[in-house]
Amino acid sequence: MIRSLSRPQLVVDAAVAVIAVLSRSVLGYDSAVVFWVTVGMAGAVFLRRLSPGLALALAWCTVAVQLWASLPPDIANAAVLPVLYATAAYGSRPVRWLGLASVPVGALTATVYVLYLQSSGLTGFVDLVLQVRTGEAFQRGAPGVIGFVSAVALFGLSWVLGLLVATWRTAREGRSALRSAAAEQAEARREVAVEQERTRIARDMHDVVAHSLAVVIAQADGGRYARAANPEAADDAFRTIANTARSALADVRVLLGQLRSNPDSASGGDGTSAPVMAAPQPTLADLDRLVDQFRASGLTVERSESGPAAQLGAGHQLVIYRIVQESLTNVLRHGDAARTVAVGFSWQDDALTVTIDSGLLVPRDTGAAPNGHGIDGMRERAVLAGGSFAASEIGDRFVVCLTLPPLTAAPPLCREAVSE
Known part of the structure; x- marks a missing residue:
């Protein structure tokens, strides 16, 4: 040799x-x-x-x-x-x-x-x-x-x-x-973490932009129609547009700041990366404000709760908020805005079931969400939080069902939504 x-x-x-x-x-x-x-x-x-x-x-x-x-x-x-x-x-x-x-x-x-x-x-x-x-x-x-x-x-x-x-x-x-091998594993873990963070930011970006644009479009159309007959209603619509746009702009700035990876651009060229201050994440306490925004956009939203409420972690509260936000946004964009949207919270001993029941203008295939983010993004959020998710058409209704944490047997409405 x-x-x-x-x-x-x-x-x-x-x-x-x-x-x-x-x-x-x-x-x-x-x-x-x-x-x-x-x-x-x-x-x-x-x-x-x-x-x-x-x-x-x-x-x-x-x-x-x-x-x-x-x-x-x-x-x-x-x-x-x-x-x-x-x-x-x-x-x-x-x-x-x-x-x-x-x-x-x-x-x-x-x-x-x-x-x-x-x-x-x-x-x-x-x-x-x-x-x-x-x-x-x-x-x-x-x-x-x-x-x-x-x-x-x-x-x-x-x-x-x-x-x-x-x-x-x-x-x-x-x-x-x-x-x-250890360096390769560390690099692989870093890449996985980066990819997971990008996926999270993409979901948040979709939720923020889709929700804000849906509200802005609805308010702009309503204000245009009401301007001649009711100037005060038009002013309220424009005020809602401005507030929604400001809130969306602040959220987008935070998300874009998280995407920055160039130390010079983040710190002004001194070679050290400036920390990006993250905005407070929404919780269940912010749901009333969210529902009011959609009501101001023309949706009729009824919220109901049953059972004694339990304490939820910040992660679970964020998942619930985003799924309710995405569901109401989809109703505003694709559903029958003239029909009442029912948002229900069913508190049980070991789980919370959230349902969003809305009307459909035209039955459609829900296998793929619009732009490939809506339904898939909600399902990913639910799975990452250790819960279960179902979304399906039931007659002329569209039902979204979230359960946290997962149950051995889903509630009747979830079973019905999955089986359809």
């Missing part, structure tokens, strides 16, 4: 190999075989990071040539130490285990060669076999054991150091991967 190395790494390894050959030349080469043994070991050093398996094979081949030529141990043999280190530090699993196996085999080879094939003047393994048969070889048993253990310790230390480096590198890469 050939590993990918950077150009500086290749240059450094090549320079080390060349320096090794040149340094050995200072001692001189007794024969061409000595020169090629040095070149072979230098080549193994060059290949140790590029291909640890190939470097190990080249080192063994070079040692075999050295043994075949009966050459004495040479300083070039020290190259086996970085090669063994590289097999553990950079090699694959098979190469790593081959490097480990080379530790005792190499130690045994070096011990036998040094003690029995060089120091005694023997020139071949046949003579060593004869010494073993006669018992002469065992006279040097203690030095052989010491030499073997020393060689194993030296070679094994190089291999273990490489394994420690590989383990440290793997742990570092694992920590880096964990940090990257």
